[in-house]
Amino acid sequence: MKTLFDGGKAFKHIEKLAVDIGARPGGSPEDKRAAEYIKGYFEGLGLDVSLQEFEIETGYCTNQSLEITAPYKASISCSGLSMIGKTEPEGIEGELIHIETTDEEYLTPEITGKIVITNRLQRKNLDLVKKLKPLGFIFIEAYPRVLPKHFWGNYPQNKDYGNYPSMRISFEDGLKLLKKGASKARIVVEAERGKKKTQTIIAELKGSTHPDEIVLVGGHYDTVPNVRGASDNAGGTSIAMELARVFKEKGSKRTLRFIAWGSEEMGLDGSNLYAKKLKEEDKKAKEADKDKDAKTELDMVKLSVNLDVHGAMIGTNVASILGPPMLTHSIKLLSKEQGTVFDVKESVYSSDGTPLSAIGVPSASFSRKSGIDIMMHSVEDVIEYLSPDALALHGEFVETWMTRYVSEAAAFPFEKEIPEKLMKEIKDYYKAWKSPLP
Template sequence: MAQLKKNQANSWLQAGVMAVLVSLPTACMQPNRVEGVVQAPTSSEAKSNSTYADVQNLVNLGPRVAGTPVMEKASSYLIDQYRKAGYITEVQTFTYQKFVDLGSNLIVDNVTIEGQALNGSIPGKLNAPLVAVPNVGRSADFAAVNVKGAIAILKRGEIRFSQKAENAAAAGAVGLIIVNNQPGDLYGGSLGGEAKLPVLGLSAEKGNPLIARTPNTQVNLNVNAKRQIVTGRNVIAHLPGVTQPKAILGGHYDSVAGSPGANDNASGTAVVLAIARNLSNTPQARQIWFIAFDGEEDGLHGSRAFVNAAQPQFLSNLKGMMNFDMVGVNNQLGIGGTSSLTALAQASLPQIKTFGSIRGSDHASFADKNVPVLFFYRGSEPNYHTPNDKTIDPKLLDQTTQVGLDILKRLLKTN
């Protein structure tokens, strides 16, 4: 694997690549929620669709969490596929500080209940009574019960996690448990900063029976989490000699902990690879870089590292960056981004749906550097950020690939 090093003479790379912890919206935030039902493809569809095979091969690796050994396997797979399509590849490594749960749980009546520390929780081991707080944890809800010296438990919803934690600490609680308000574990929850007490997330299935228990049950809360430095890996592919592309196509290949990330975002990763395969023997390929970003789910770290390492001239010479994220579920494909590029997309495909500016994915890093951007996205679905994100529709991948190709070719023709 070819890595970008400080002594390489890449015109776009500044000396040293280091991403720092930044406060950004949770990755893949949705402009609206679109429900979708995913139909498993037939065996003939799957066999004939290399893009679908790419998704499944990534999913089969398990959750692709930045900084884990799985990401080395995932990046190696992508490198191999791009090289088979005729491209040279480079791996841009970068580091950042990341909140890591090392195994958090709640022990009730000698039964261990696994949970997930919320990003921003302080670590802690507590033995204290468990007190259910009514509703969702507003100040008035805490006023209705006595949580001083106790571990408060309440439901997710209506107000931010950070506000629930602030209200719990203000009421004298020593710990907080937030129970998901929908089926499944509470993965990827963030407090948006460091809390004053340990905060654990539980699934509705595990948490709701505890809320209904007799008050003041004595429990042990173990929030085992810390911040550590992790190394991310951006996979960059282009034809030999292409040092100044006119366009960048990208999508993140990492997923959240616990989720194999078929739709979010093996789907976008595979579409970018499919477009690269389609163009590999055409003149257009000499005008493009293809990038699989790492660290998106932790705050767009891979794309931030890339644009921060790029020379200003490299970025200013780009006609656009096209980002593909969550494009394997829901029939309606939408686009958003810079007005000039959304207008160009509509000129190519008048029927395409547009939505307002959205910042929750890797194109935002390019937009911050004044690069025109276009975001391809099909909306959220019930399996978003859950262990059930395993299935996509190969026909939607093909459709997105074709739309991306049509718009890209039009973009490259612009002055």
């Protein structure tokens, strides 16, 4: 089967998003520029484009520093988390305490009034942290040889769990600080917070014979702060944009909605909202309408294809499925037939496919796994590691798979069901993030 997917064309979108525009955290001017670029591209293809706008609470650091003050003096480079806590310009000084993780076992009154050094804040334990009132947090990266990652430390649902000025430092700096027995530090995290508008971009190609069977194909276009996000996820966005061009040219029996999800990095905001609205409208329509046969939008959405983390020149292919066994098998079989190796698993992929599956829409999340993944969410997620060929390899596969089983299939092959075991995994995922199911 001849494919139309052009890796070079997709790569150009990455150049625009990750090089020209650069970091584009939700609600920033660059986020808006990226959205305009994507919207303009979809419109240029002649697709029916709409925006789903929404508000997010976000923040950015204006100043951050970490000074060890006893028993020796040192200055350590760090990345402040703007939304977990902030200080005045002079910062705060406190005793340091090291705990391996923020699991319940380690959260004891010993941390009260101290700056906690650890490598992860478990959101599920925020209530316990709130009771213990540590002074702040220093998070050590989990892996050596990566720069401190950039996050917000935003609280789930913007609920207030207290003010903990926090920052991330490298694995090497963490090691040094622990070896040398650092006992006191001064941390500065100056930050600004506020509500900002962002958006999800939706471009529809109406199905020629089965317009009421809808398949979503998308990737998030936002980034974490100060990170260009070439692989995560200008890569996935570029594949979705190129697939839109391909299917506009090929045509489709079923309706395809190409989506650039907004604010994924803050907590799957765009896709959570989209799923929530589908579910609410479905509920309202079914309550209001006596005619139970009338189809709602949610009834019509059959599948969600998600593309997140793509383009690594040196890498391998992964598909994570939340849906019926047939969906898993279709990718495994095509992988054998085409000779493009995919590691196909049935599990939650922490991205925009999951909210849809939480409301009963099967999802297939395609991604490119690579050694560069350890640099994800750091300033080293840059275009130099990516290649048009890697995009083409993956993009051609997804195009072929979609052509056979979605756009040209005589009957839609995948049942709309999420096996119980996978639904439990989805619920556990939301629980760990203290986030409500859509």
